[in-house]
Amino acid sequence: MTVAEVYTRFAAREAHGVSPAYERLALAVARDDELHALLRGLPPAKRQPNLLFAVVRLLGGPVEDPAAFHDYAVANWPAIGAEMRSRATQTNEAGRCAVLLPVLAALPQPLALLEVGASAGLCLYPDRYAYRYGDHHVGSGEPVLDCVATGMAPPARLPQVVWRAGLDLNPLDVTDPADLAWLDALIWPEHTHRRARLRAAAAVAAAEPPLLVRGDLVDDLPALAARAPAGATLVVFHTSVLYQVPAPRREAFVEVVRRLPGHWIANEDLDVLRHDALPEPPSGASHNVLALDGAPLAWTRGHGQALSWFA
Numbered sequence: 001m002t003v004a005e006v007y008t009r010f011a012a013r014e015a016h017g018v019s020p021a022y023e024r025l026a027l028a029v030a031r032d033d034e035l036h037a038l039l040r041g042l043p044p045a046k047r048q049p050n051l052l053f054a055v056v057r058l059l060g061g062p063v064e065d066p067a068a069f070h071d072y073a074v075a076n077w078p079a080i081g082a083e084m085r086s087r088a089t090q091t092n093e094a095g096r097c098a099v100l101l102p103v104l105a106a107l108p109q110p111l112a113l114l115e116v117g118a119s120a121g122l123c124l125y126p127d128r129y130a131y132r133y134g135d136h137h138v139g140s141g142e143p144v145l146d147c148v149a150t151g152m153a154p155p156a157r158l159p160q161v162v163w164r165a166g167l168d169l170n171p172l173d174v175t176d177p178a179d180l181a182w183l184d185a186l187i188w189p190e191h192t193h194r195r196a197r198l199r200a201a202a203a204v205a206a207a208e209p210p211l212l213v214r215g216d217l218v219d220d221l222p223a224l225a226a227r228a229p230a231g232a233t234l235v236v237f238h239t240s241v242l243y244q245v246p247a248p249r250r251e252a253f254v255e256v257v258r259r260l261p262g263h264w265i266a267n268e269d270l271d272v273l274r275h276d277a278l279p280e281p282p283s284g285a286s287h288n289v290l291a292l293d294g295a296p297l298a299w300t301r302g303h304g305q306a307l308s309w310f311a
């Protein structure tokens, strides 16, 4: 895809109805030849809207006004480009636990959780958060995660987690102000609820830090999985990770994870993890597919805000 197509698609499929500021900004960048030329100086994987917008936010630049954004980006491109080259989008969205919970709660308890592409590990605490599926409430902790769920009975209980470990190329530490600032910059401008959620989830993780291992989801997964305690159901899971992994490595990962004991939960875009015979997604917005052991179960929205069960 061209740079213009990438930004137009982001505006329509991800930001529309979710972030008016980023929808406006992405459409403006889609028409901005000067920024296209600068972005084309970066490797294709580094040209994505989320990375550009988060880096500008991290550096203190404006993202609400497209004209001011343009001027800032052009004037500060050496610093912006350097940050975009060295960083990846590592958005860590605890809200995604709301779409994992129905699957986790239905597995044989207790659970040993292993998240690949864990970022700071905030999705490793599904047993500590509270959930609202419409009128149905589960759990009593903080943050409270809202999810519009259809096609299923919401889970009646929280899972019991006895081990939690994460694997990431670049694990983030929520007790490090610089890492927290990057996680904050990755949250979209109007999403004050997600900023509050990040602080609340970070407090949970800081109180009981997860085992976070620096490593690759293919090469280093078996060794970490071998550290899971006996007597618990090993659950390897990942949400919004595989789009950052080259296709041959995605296939290698699927082979590795299928050979492990326990269960495998994927919550990924259909473009990066294929499934056959799916029903139509609920709307034109971008959706992930939630799957257990390779069997698709539901469409989910990117930040865990909605779940449409079809299995």
Ligand SMILES: C[S@@+](CC[C@H](N)C(=O)[O-])C[C@H]1O[C@@H](n2cnc3c(N)ncnc32)[C@H](O)[C@@H]1O
Pocket (backbone or CB within 6 Å): 088, 089, 090, 091, 092, 093, 094, 096, 116, 117, 118, 119, 120, 123, 167, 168, 169, 170, 215, 216, 217, 218, 238, 239, 240, 241, 244, 245
């Ligand atoms: C968009 S973040 C998602 C974080 C978390 N799963 C969530 O849903 O909140 C993707 C994460 O995957 C990690 N990642 C990308 N490629 C990886 C690989 N080959 N091995 C391990 N982690 C990887 C990145 O460093 C990043 O932290």
